[in-house]
Amino acid sequence: MTMADGSVPARPLVRLKGIRKVFSNGTEAIRGLDLDIHPGEFISLLGPSGCGKSTALRMIAGLGEASEGEIEWPTAMYDSAGKPEREIGFVFQEPTLMPWATVFDNVALPFTLKDRPKGEVPDRVAEALKMVGLERFAKSYPRELSGGMKMRVSIARALVMRPKVLLMDEPFAALDEITRFKLNNDLLDLWNKQRWTVVFVTHSVYESVYLSTRIVVMAARPGRIVGELGVDAGYPRGTAFRTSQPYNDACRRVSELLDDAMAANPAGVDEH
Amino acid sequence: MIGAVWSKHSRWVLPVAAGIAFLAFWEWSVAAWKIPKFVLPAPSLIAMAFWNDGPSLLGSLWFTTRVTVVAFLAAVVTGMTLGVLFTLNRTIERTLWPYAVVLQVTPVVAIAPLIIIWIGLDRLWLALLILAWIVAFFPILSNTTIGLSSADHGLKNLFDLYGASGWKKFRYLQLPSALPYILGGVRVSSGLALIGAVVAEFAAGSGSATGLAWRIIESGNMLNVPRMFAALLMLSAFGIVLFYATMWLQWALLHRWHESEVKREN
Numbered sequence: 001m002t003m004a005d006g007s008v009p010a011r012p013l014v015r016l017k018g019i020r021k022v023f024s025n026g027t028e029a030i031r032g033l034d035l036d037i038h039p040g041e042f043i044s045l046l047g048p049s050g051c052g053k054s055t056a057l058r059m060i061a062g063l064g065e066a067s068e069g070e071i072e073w074p075t076a077m078y079d080s081a082g083k084p085e086r087e088i089g090f091v092f093q094e095p096t097l098m099p100w101a102t103v104f105d106n107v108a109l110p111f112t113l114k115d116r117p118k119g120e121v122p123d124r125v126a127e128a129l130k131m132v133g134l135e136r137f138a139k140s141y142p143r144e145l146s147g148g149m150k151m152r153v154s155i156a157r158a159l160v161m162r163p164k165v166l167l168m169d170e171p172f173a174a175l176d177e178i179t180r181f182k183l184n185n186d187l188l189d190l191w192n193k194q195r196w197t198v199v200f201v202t203h204s205v206y207e208s209v210y211l212s213t214r215i216v217v218m219a220a221r222p223g224r225i226v227g228e229l230g231v232d233a234g235y236p237r238g239t240a241f242r243t244s245q246p247y248n249d250a251c252r253r254v255s256e257l258l259d260d261a262m263a264a265n266p267a268g269v270d271e272h
Numbered sequence: 273m274i275g276a277v278w279s280k281h282s283r284w285v286l287p288v289a290a291g292i293a294f295l296a297f298w299e300w301s302v303a304a305w306k307i308p309k310f311v312l313p314a315p316s317l318i319a320m321a322f323w324n325d326g327p328s329l330l331g332s333l334w335f336t337t338r339v340t341v342v343a344f345l346a347a348v349v350t351g352m353t354l355g356v357l358f359t360l361n362r363t364i365e366r367t368l369w370p371y372a373v374v375l376q377v378t379p380v381v382a383i384a385p386l387i388i389i390w391i392g393l394d395r396l397w398l399a400l401l402i403l404a405w406i407v408a409f410f411p412i413l414s415n416t417t418i419g420l421s422s423a424d425h426g427l428k429n430l431f432d433l434y435g436a437s438g439w440k441k442f443r444y445l446q447l448p449s450a451l452p453y454i455l456g457g458v459r460v461s462s463g464l465a466l467i468g469a470v471v472a473e474f475a476a477g478s479g480s481a482t483g484l485a486w487r488i489i490e491s492g493n494m495l496n497v498p499r500m501f502a503a504l505l506m507l508s509a510f511g512i513v514l515f516y517a518t519m520w521l522q523w524a525l526l527h528r529w530h531e532s533e534v535k536r537e538n
Contacts, residue, residue, distance in 0.1 A: 063429055090433050096426035100448040100529045112444060113434040141529050 011074045012036035013165060013197055014060055018069035021055055021223075029055045031222035033069070037165070042191060042198045044208035044215045046254065048262070052223020053201045054169050060199065061090050061167050089158030091168040095150035097142040097157075103129070104138040107157045114161070128156040131190055148179040155187070165197045173203070184210060185238070192235045205258065209250045210237060217254060219261030227257040313498040318505070321498035329487060329499075333506050336469055336483035339397065340514070343404030344465035348458060351409045355416025355454075359446070365417075376410040380468055384475030400472040400483070407468030408461040415457030419450025452530050455522045462518045466511055 019033040030052035037043060037060075045053040058064050059071060062083075073084035097106045107125045111118070129135045132152035142150055151171060158166055172180040188211060191198055202208050208215045212231055219226045233246050241247050295315045301307070302314040309317055322329075354372070358365035384403055391399035423445050431441050473485035484507050491500040527533040 058429075061433055063432060088433075090430070092426050092429070094426055096424070096430055098427060098445075098448065100451070109430075109444075110434050113431060113436040113440055143529060143531075 013039050013073070013075060015072040015074060016056070016060070016069070017072065019056065019059065019066045019071065020068035021052065021059065021064075022067045028222040030066075031224055033223070033225060035216065035225065037197060037199060039164070039197055040195045042200065042211055042213045044200045044202055044212040045218060046202055046205065046208045046215055046258070047218030047223075048203065048220050048258075050220040050223070051218040052220070053218050055223065057167050057169050057199060057201050060165075061088055062086055087161070087164040089161065089163040089166045091151075091154050091158045091166070091171045093170045093173055095142070095147075095154040097150060097153055099142050101141075102138065103134065103140050103142070103145070103153050106142065106153055107160050109157060110161045124160055124162075125156075128160040131159060132156045133186070146179075147175055148183060151175065151183060152186075159190075163196060165199065166191075168198065168200045170201050170203065172207070180207070187211070188235065188237060205251055205254050206242075209247060209254060210242060215250075215254055217257040217261060226261040229253055229257065310495040310497050313501060317498040318501045321496075321502040322505075325499050325502060329484070329503055329506060332482055332484045332487045332503070333510060335397075336466075336473070336485065336507070337510060339400045339404055339469040339472075339483065340466045340510075343401050343469060344408050344462050346401070346405050347408035347412055347461050347465060350405075351412025351457065351461070352416050352454065355413050355420060356442075358413075358417050359420040372410065372413055375406055380407050380471050381475055384472055388476055396476055400469060400476065403472035403475075404465050404468035407471075408465035411457040411460040411464065412454065413457075415453045416450060419453030420446045422453070423449040452526060452532060455518075455525060459515075459518045459522065462514050463511065466507075466514060470507070 014035075014037040016033055016035040016037075019030055020028070021030040022028050029050075033052070033056060035056075045056060047053050055064070059066055073086060076087070077085040079085065098109070101109075104125055105112075107128055108121050111121045111124070125138070126135065129138060132155050134149060134152050134156065137145065137149070137153075142153070145153065154171070158168075172183050175183065184207065198211075200208070200211060209231055214228060214230050216228045217226050218224065229250065231246075231250050233241060233244070233250075299314050299316060302309075302312060313321075354368070358369070380403055383406070384399075387402055388396065388399045391402065427445055427449075428441075431445055436444070469483065470485040473483045474489065476486075477489075484503050487503045488500055488507075491497070491503060523533055
């Protein structure tokens with residue numbers, strides 16, 4: 001695989017090896033998942049409901065253990081208990097803000113929970129709020145904000161610790177299309193400036209093509225990877241990209257991959 | 273202009289005017305129909321009773337107030353503490369919950385004689401305190417328990433993600449999530465503490481109890497109905513103060529963020 005700038009990275013940031021996940025009710029959510037995530041990539045995990053894309057993302061974050069296989073962080077520090085120092089930010093499908101706390105306190109939460117020195121917190125929170133364009137709303141409460149603004153607060157909270165990897169679980173799925181386009185563009189601008197790594201879970205073909213350097217297509221029952229596709233177009237991407245030939249071609253190829261995945265399991269019937 | 277002034281003041285002008293009209297009618301009807309004062313005293317007689325017995329009634333109010341407020345505060349502290357313990361440790365919850373329920377479902381009037389015998393008439397205030405506490409404590413316990421376990425699932429995940437310690441989860445997630453529930457319990461409990469204190473005084477009868485409830489019984493026995501009314505009015509005035517105090521507390525702590533206190537324009 002190649003990076004957006006054409007170079008071939010040596011060591012992945014995260015490596016998923018032969019991941020299998022079986023829930024306590026016996027459902028096999030994921031089987032045989034292998035995936036390397038390289039620094040600076042914008043990867044989309046795309047697939048129908050039940051393909052295990054959110055489960056995979058949560059396991060990368062350390063929420064829930066794999067039943068089989070391993071998730072390695074080759075470049076991370078490991079603590080004495082053998083746990084990797086994951087430098088991640090996580091954005092959930094819902095904004096997941098504390099309603100009793102101001103925007104400032106919500107964004108500062110990772111510092112509060114991690115026992116970091118308090119001195120730098122105001123500056124770092126201000127920096128994160130500026131990134132998402134909410135510097136004037138530090139003293140507001142979540143209920144005073146629109147859905148899109150709440151999601152921006154959630155993104156600022158995920159970025160405030162300056163993580164290496166930003167994990168996003170269908171973050172814009174509940175927003176209207178106009179707001180979603182705006183947030184897509186702002187997210188891309190930010191990523192293009194800072195080049196952290198993004199793993200973005202979505203069920204929208206268009207969103208995945210518009211945003212990603214690489215799209216990983218997954219199928220359900222059990223959740224597995226059925227194909228992947230690099231999107232070669234450079235950044236910044238704008239409205240013109242949404243109507244260009246490479247965009248249309250990529251959308252068609254991703255759709256075909258999804259169709260194949262669905263055809264392999266037509267009625268969504270369990271195979272065992 | 274007049275309409276605006278009127279709608280601004282009608283909130284208190286109307287009830288006050290209605291109250292004055294009612295009192296006037298009451299005063300007039302007692303005289304017109306020659307109703308004896310031990311059945312229904314005129315408002316002016318009740319006012320006289322306030323004037324004459326005011327100081328000694330205020331002393332009794334102070335007694336009842338202390339029992340109520342101390343029992344209420346004790347209920348808040350013990351109810352919340354036990355609620356937290358229940359949430360931290362399921363075994364403690366399973367062990368003690370049935371007894372908390374027994375305490376709640378047994379009518380306080382029925383336990384009162386036993387508690388008073390146990391504590392002794394020389395320490396009647398303590399018996400009253402315990403009885404009022406028994407009544408006031410349960411809503412705080414049950415609301416704290418429910419509140420602490422109703423934190424948002426997504427936020428729990430977020431706290432796990434950043435490796436939050438148990439104490440930090442409690443302090444920054446569970447406690448704030450539980451606050452609206454606890455305050456709901458506090459409001460119910462404050463009213464129950466007063467009811468508990470009054471019922472306990474009734475059950476205790478005479479002795480060293482000199483609270484308002486006892487003054488009501490005493491006035492009734494002596495057919496001093498005007499003083500009975502005066503004591504009753506004091507009791508409900510105290511109840512109203514208590515109610516608005518807890519309402520204010522709830523507003524002060526929740527109005528910035530919680531749905532129940534947020535005013536919407538649609």
